[in-house]
Amino acid sequence: MTPSERQPETRVTAEAGTRPGRLLDLRDVAVTYRSTAGDVPAVRGISLDLAEGEALGVAGESGSGKSTLAMAVLRLLPRTARVGGEILLDGEDVLTMTWGRLRAVRWASASVVFQGAQHALNPVRRVGAQIAEPLLVHGLATPAEARSRVAELLEQVGLPGWRARSYPHELSGGQRQRVMIAMALACSPRLIIADEPTTALDVMIQAQVLTLIRSLIADRGIGLIMISHDLSVLAATCDRLAVMYAGRVVETGPSREVFAGARHPYGRALAEAFPTVGDFASRLAPRGLGGDPPDPMRLPGGCSFHPRCPVALPSCSWREVGLWPAGRTPGDAPPPDTVPSPHTAACVHVLPDPEAVPDPVTRPGTGAGPEADPEAGGADAAPAARPAKESA
Numbered sequence: 001m002t003p004s005e006r007q008p009e010t011r012v013t014a015e016a017g018t019r020p021g022r023l024l025d026l027r028d029v030a031v032t033y034r035s036t037a038g039d040v041p042a043v044r045g046i047s048l049d050l051a052e053g054e055a056l057g058v059a060g061e062s063g064s065g066k067s068t069l070a071m072a073v074l075r076l077l078p079r080t081a082r083v084g085g086e087i088l089l090d091g092e093d094v095l096t097m098t099w100g101r102l103r104a105v106r107w108a109s110a111s112v113v114f115q116g117a118q119h120a121l122n123p124v125r126r127v128g129a130q131i132a133e134p135l136l137v138h139g140l141a142t143p144a145e146a147r148s149r150v151a152e153l154l155e156q157v158g159l160p161g162w163r164a165r166s167y168p169h170e171l172s173g174g175q176r177q178r179v180m181i182a183m184a185l186a187c188s189p190r191l192i193i194a195d196e197p198t199t200a201l202d203v204m205i206q207a208q209v210l211t212l213i214r215s216l217i218a219d220r221g222i223g224l225i226m227i228s229h230d231l232s233v234l235a236a237t238c239d240r241l242a243v244m245y246a247g248r249v250v251e252t253g254p255s256r257e258v259f260a261g262a263r264h265p266y267g268r269a270l271a272e273a274f275p276t277v278g279d280f281a282s283r284l285a286p287r288g289l290g291g292d293p294p295d296p297m298r299l300p301g302g303c304s305f306h307p308r309c310p311v312a313l314p315s316c317s318w319r320e321v322g323l324w325p326a327g328r329t330p331g332d333a334p335p336p337d338t339v340p341s342p343h344t345a346a347c348v349h350v351l352p353d354p355e356a357v358p359d360p361v362t363r364p365g366t367g368a369g370p371e372a373d374p375e376a377g378g379a380d381a382a383p384a385a386r387p388a389k390e391s392a
């Protein structure tokens, strides 16, 4: 078993993450791309959920698996991707839907604002026709009704109705992003996934688009998953945050708590990064954090973050912990089983005793101590402590 296939020793199970009224429920979702060079485990066992009218921000460096996770929700990944786990949309598993059912769900129940509006829009079709398409395909409007709905949608996103006749190249980056949002809203979906909706925009337009997204969510009670490398943007827009690293969620909780009091060292580095809009280097490595994100095909054993972690313990090179209640100081007793923890982090420093390692004798297949067996730990290791009660 490779390090990337091993499971953390303390995991948040789907049952542990149960919250009432969930619109979307991701259970242990894993995505592996097959490539000529080998398998690429881009998303590794993510459990997240989202309630109606709630906004969840997903943050992480370039390559952490954010877009892969987003595309998996509506089965928009290429054929080379193998998806595992469950993706429940209103309780129905997207992964087992027929193509007909999936077509009905896309746009009408859930829609995506794709990363890079410039490339997502068809350059040779007027934007009005592109916004109208899902309405016509789903039989939700006649051509005449679709035209007036398009004008209405454009006005809702702050563009004049006559812009329907424009081609994408006739619009600015911010205007194209607004067109993408209008498209996503066309069929009044209950869930919108916005993948880096403001990354390519300048600060002023970014603020306008974020204000627009916030007001649309509030007015319509839509569930939103917003993806960005910029934790500050997400914290200002979303109710909850999930921080991804190397295909896993390593910290999750209420936005303010995660942004102002991150407990995972990577979450802290992201929160302190304040990346510059348009500065590609700041996407690769948050300021103050050395090293590069790991190659998913060559993940380090133990905690994937350990080669870059400023507070790593010796056991971090072989031991991987799952999400754990983090909204309290280390050493405090964990909460009772019945109380969900809203803030969790996957780091030994939030365990009741960070230095305590699982008893090597209880780890099946090993007779040696942890340091003597760098491949041990993971799924086979005895839980060192009780897992958190809630996923993101």
Ligand SMILES: Nc1ncnc2c1ncn2[C@@H]1O[C@H](COP(=O)(O)OP(=O)(O)OP(=O)(O)O)[C@@H](O)[C@H]1O
Pocket: 033, 034, 035, 040, 042, 060, 061, 062, 063, 064, 065, 066, 067, 068, 069, 078, 080, 115, 229, 296
């Ligand atoms: N079609 C593919 N085939 C093989 N590997 C892929 C494919 N698409 C993505 N990957 C790999 O999967 C990992 C996650 O990619 P993904 O695009 O999900 O990251 P991301 O967090 O969205 O990054 P960014 O912030 O740059 O958009 C990366 O290592 C990437 O190289």
Ligand code: SF4
Pocket: 264, 265, 266, 303, 304, 305, 306, 307, 309, 310, 311, 312, 313, 316, 321, 346, 347, 348, 349
């Ligand atoms: S588990 Fe260890 S290496 Fe990973 S973030 Fe925590 S201290 Fe750093």
Ligand SMILES: [Mg+2]
Pocket: 066, 067, 068, 115, 195
């Ligand atoms: Mg991406």
